[in-house]
Amino acid sequence: MSYEWLVPVILTVITAATPLVFAGIGELITEKSGVLNLGVEGMMLVGAVSAFVAATVTGSYFIAILTGALAGMFMAFLFGILTLSLMANQVATGLALTLFGVGLSSLIGQDYVGTPVAALAKLNISGLTDLPIIGPILFGQDVLVYLSFVSVIGVSWFLYKTKAGLILRAVGDSHNAAHSIGYSVIGIRYLAVMFGGAMSGIGGAYLSLAYTPMWAENMTAGRGWIALALIVFATWKPGLVLVGAYMFGGITILQLHAQAAGLDLPSQILSMLPYLATVIVLVLISKDESRIRKHAPACIGKIFHPAA
């Protein structure tokens, strides 16, 4: 049997999963610090449009990605001011952030609808990229794909191997305790929220620079919400966010291939599969309550009132 067909499938899965990895891993840090930011979709959109505009104006993809990250960070900063400093409700503010992001991104992108841009360049190491099967998969991706893996490893290491990670988790699990031993809960949460924004922004940038190199309004099409669901799916563990993103992307792509190959299954059910799989895994995980309790930040969504 030939494995030729496998390579293009895997390549497509990687592009489908990468924006989810970025947005998911960023929000994971945010949530680990005890903050629930439902505005991922909005931050991704603003990141996508900012990166796109930067790419068309400067022609530099480094600046474009950086701009996407900064734009996401800016959105997250607004969220931080409202929820951390002014103590607004996190759920409502997050939803508002998404609505705001949708409007703001289409405003910024108004003059850029219909302008195409060259796709983010893929790595091409002669010799390595030309290897059969593993060549294009391992050595033929664009820089953001590698960065997505680096960010998962980096976040894992940060959370579980560094003191700063320990403090972040402490703030998320018991803000009062962390505060009482002298840590700045609000300050740490600001940093975590802004890291989440930056990663969402890069996830958005991946959409508008690499996945479909164009700016189109609402082009995230719900991926921010999927990223949020992935974190619960992953029970707040970075490695599982990666697994979840690739599973979700993989099933989406495979069902399209199954259809094109004429597999006799209703397409609606096939389209439903990724969501169905997520729900099933969630149910299975929820059976073991301790798993969730052990990893879910205890203070998530709770407002911190520093004791006077």
Place this chain on the structure above:
Amino acid sequence: MKLKTIASLLGAVAVAGTALMAGTASAEDKVGFVYVGPVGDHGWTYRHDIGRQAVEKALGDKVKTTYVESVKEGPDSERVIRQMAADGHKIIFTTSFGYMNPTLKVAKSFPNVKFEHATGFKRADNVSTYSGRFYEGRYVVGKIAGKMTKSNIIGYVGSFPIPEVVRGINATILAARSVNPDVQVKVAWVNTWYDPGKEGDAAKALIDQGADIILQHTDSPAPLQVAESRGVWAVGQASDMHHFAPKAQLTAIIDNWDPYYVARTKAALDGSWKSMDTWSGLKDGMVTLAKFNEAIPADVIKLAEETRDGIIDGSIHPFAGPIKKQDGTLAVKEGETLDDGTLLGMDWYVEGVQGKLPK
């Protein structure tokens, strides 16, 4: 709702306020549009918004148009339509198939407001329906595709398996097989009108399975971008998408709502509006084709133009018999053509389409 809409609503409120203060009753008449996608989708909704702008241009100060974009089909749309009607809009265009029942429901409560529903089949005294015979454009495209394919596999990115989309697939393959009997169509349904990422993924899957021409019935230019980067052909949908695929786009089917929107708005303003059904195609210019790609050989362009002219003068009907269904049974006999009723309810594939039609 989007900033622009909010701004225009605020503007309308301000106008109404000024009018009240001045004691004059005649404010501008409001014309509303409800869109299923963002106006920047560069496809379906984009073209409807061009039509809205045509109304503003043609009627100038007499009307004020408002729109709400990315309105989900179903309960959401009913709320939006109801709000528009309650807001004093004189005529409201609801531009997606899934708005059909919500439009009728709201129309019942607002007998004085005129409603125009795109692509539906239910009408009322104050609800008209209109649509384009896009399948005529797809028939022309099918002739080109049949001639241009080397792999004899045409990939088709489908949105939802509704008659409108199925009809387009059938028209394409009928035309393609009339010039190349070996052609097959592979369909990938994405179950969305608008998700650039997923549409692009579907195009990739189809190309990976051998398709060398990508057609689509979804609204973003993403499938064309994929075609461009993979070096295969593609056909734009709803608007000219050649910016996204200068090499790959063979042509595009363009929806042109401008004359209809202007005429119907005028009718609503002068009181001559009547409920009716409009289904126009190449002949009336509601469907047009973008410039043909220079890479298409002259004889194929000639064939395409003859097909287009034949449809316009009535000598060619895309669904003229004999037509066989996918399972080989005869659907239309030699010398007969499918009537509009059957076309509007089309829920079967013709011969040459791969896979089963999802129900």
